[in-house]
Amino acid sequence: MPTAQDPAAALQHSLLSRLKLRQLSLLQAVDRHRSLVRVAAEMQLSQPAITKALHEVEDIFGSQLFDRTSRGLVPTPAGEAALHCARRWLAELEATTRVLTSLEAGRSGRLRLGLTQQVPQQLMAAALTHLLDRTPRISVMAREGTTDELVAGLLAREIDCAIGRSYDGEASGLVQQAIYEQEPCLVVGAKNVKRLSRGPLDWARLAQLDWILPPPNTPMRRTYNAIFVGAGVQPPMPILETTSLRSIEMVLRHEPNAVTIFARDVMVEMERSSQWAALPYRLNWSLPPVSFFTLKEVEAHPTVQSLRRVVVETALRMKQAAAQ
Structure with a gap:
């Protein structure tokens, strides 16, 4: 039979x-x-x-x-x-060819790191310095994007690990660790601070301004929309949807009613060289925490482990310094 x-x-x-x-x-x-x-x-x-x-x-x-x-x-x-x-098999093949090429060039390997643009400079510097100062040296590829884009890159095996905002979607095999909390602030063009900061914090009034927001269906856009809804205000229709710092800076400089939300520590880092400033309001909510991402299949790799350790230790020092 x-x-x-x-x-x-x-x-x-x-x-x-x-x-x-x-x-x-x-x-x-x-x-x-x-x-x-x-x-x-x-x-x-x-x-x-x-x-x-x-x-x-x-x-x-x-x-x-x-x-x-x-x-x-x-x-x-x-x-x-x-x-x-x-896509997965060909991405793995491309990654392998890059690693082999770096080994042939005398490097000890290759790591592909994803970053969001609102990662604090101190955290980014610690990660890149750790990778670039290794002996023997490794080849590093750094890629910027939104958290959603970085997670998609991880799942497609296009990057090995990432530092971004906490991710609330479904992603099989994704490992994330929250490492750093950031306070949000309202940011406008420096010459517009006095005029736009008159009176108490009023979300209905703020909603009438010209908003710069992240693209739709990103974790940060969902967070900001929820803040407006929680205040009983319809989320504004933005004049610009972007995560590009250069675009944000240009619009803040030229549009008198332009406003956006930034992590306060990132804004302070960039304030000295930019023509923007924070409004004098304290927001009673936190941004989604900065998190370290990788996949289960690579989280035990020595280079990924050592990078995560450096990033976590740097975040802890930043928390301690902020509390003093």
Whole structure:
């Protein structure tokens, strides 16, 4: 009598025995272009050859990976799963080539660090100095972004660890440790402080100003919206949505009613060289804490462990100094 075969085991055997890296690269190209004509042009092959290659990949995965629509090739649910696999494997391959290249150049390895722009300068300096002063030296890649972008980079294996705001979304395998609390403050152009600070703190009045806020669906934007709602005020429609410090500084300098929220310690660090200043109000809430992020699979790596230790120790010293 024939024995029943586990479908998952059969699919895994098919992937292990038949799937090749160039086929994963093909999936990414199809997803990028959504057109077999453009994929063929990029890969310098005929369209029939690309069509045949895609059919072979779909046969290996045992599912149709793309729907053919008037808008081009659109990933099916199975296609999205296959693309997730392709992105992860190819990202790991790219990371490995970078590590090997750094080793060949005499370095002891490579670490990819993500940072948000409102990480205090002292914390950022401690992290980068620790990494760059190691002996033997390692190669460092630093990347800035919002917390959501950095978490996405971690999950895609594009970075190894990050320092950002606490993350409240679902992310399997993500490890985060809150390390530093920051006080928020309202920031305006320095020449506008006296005029905009008249009277007591009034969120209804503040909501009428020209706000600079982080992009939608970021942890900080959700926090700020919740503050307005908690004060019984409709969150304002911002004139600018950005995390770019240069853009924020330019708008604060030129727009007389522009206002934003910053971590007070970061604002003080930048106040000397910028034309902005804090309004004299104390806000009775805290920003999401600065946190250290990595993945379970790499948190035991010696370089990641030593970096986290330095960052945590620096944050502790900053807390102690602030309390004095």
